[in-house]
Amino acid sequence: DGGITQSPKYLFRKEGQNVTLSCEQNLNHDAMYWYRQDPGQGLRLIYYSQIVNDFQKGDIAEGYSVSREKKESFPLTVTSAQKNPTAFYLCASSRTSGGLETQYFGPGTRLLVL
Amino acid sequence: AQSVTQLDSQVPVFEEAPVELRCNYSSSVSVYLFWYVQYPNQGLQLLLKYLSGSTLVKGINGFEAEFNKSQTSFHLRKPSVHISDTAEYFCAVIENSGGSNYKLTFGKGTLLTVNP
DSSP states (O other), X not given: OOOXXXXXXXXXXXTTOOXXXXXXXXXXXXXXXXXXXXXXXXXEEEEEEEETTEXXXXXXXXXXXXXXXXXXXXXXXXXXXXXXXXXXXXXXXXXXXXXXXXOEEOOOEEEEEO | OOEEEOSOSEEEEETTOOEEEOOEEEOSSOEEEEEEEEOTTSOEEEEEEEOSSOSXXXXXXXXXXXXXXXXXXXXXXXXXXXXXXXXXXXXXXXXXXXXXXXXXXXXXXXXXXXXX
16 A cells, blocks of 8 residues: 555653664655644655655754755754654645645654653 | 735534534745644644645545635635544644745634533
8 A cells, every 4th residue: 555654652751862764665755845844834845755755844944954965855853952852743645735735644653852 | 925814713512413614824925734643642634635637625524624815714624523522622824935944823723612
């Protein structure tokens, strides 16, 4: 089945630690996205990538980094500079980055700080 | 810049009752509109979208929405809800500004709770 997988489902971070969230898609989509979801806040865009080896900052990129070395993979690193990382993180992809394209979402990773 | 307002953070209803979840947007150009549903601890699933054409859009699970340009609204409706419709619903908008970067802006969500 085609889809988007995110791992792990739950992730715990210690103070000062960098952690990496995985996102893989087998939909052959060019565009991929990372969103952060906080209760009552909706979804906010962290980073997006329109094509391999290219990515742009979204609205809340500070304290995060990404890479896009392969079409199917778009990992997100939450660095120690992100002071409030506790949230639900959602990865999405779309066929292209055009406005007509539907974004398909993964099941999410919940990050908690110890 | 585009923005989305979901007027109700929570909507409780009884099973088999009709429901309307309200969404208003703000944009200086034409827009594409979406409704997504999120079940607990899961990702988002597309319910329906408006790109152009008929202003009444039908989606999955018996939901429909109507685009009203004059009122800048895109309210979601279902004539008879089920317990299984309990979830959080997000309205989202993309501006059709003619550029190459399209940003999906989400509302803060409406939690629909269907009670027996």
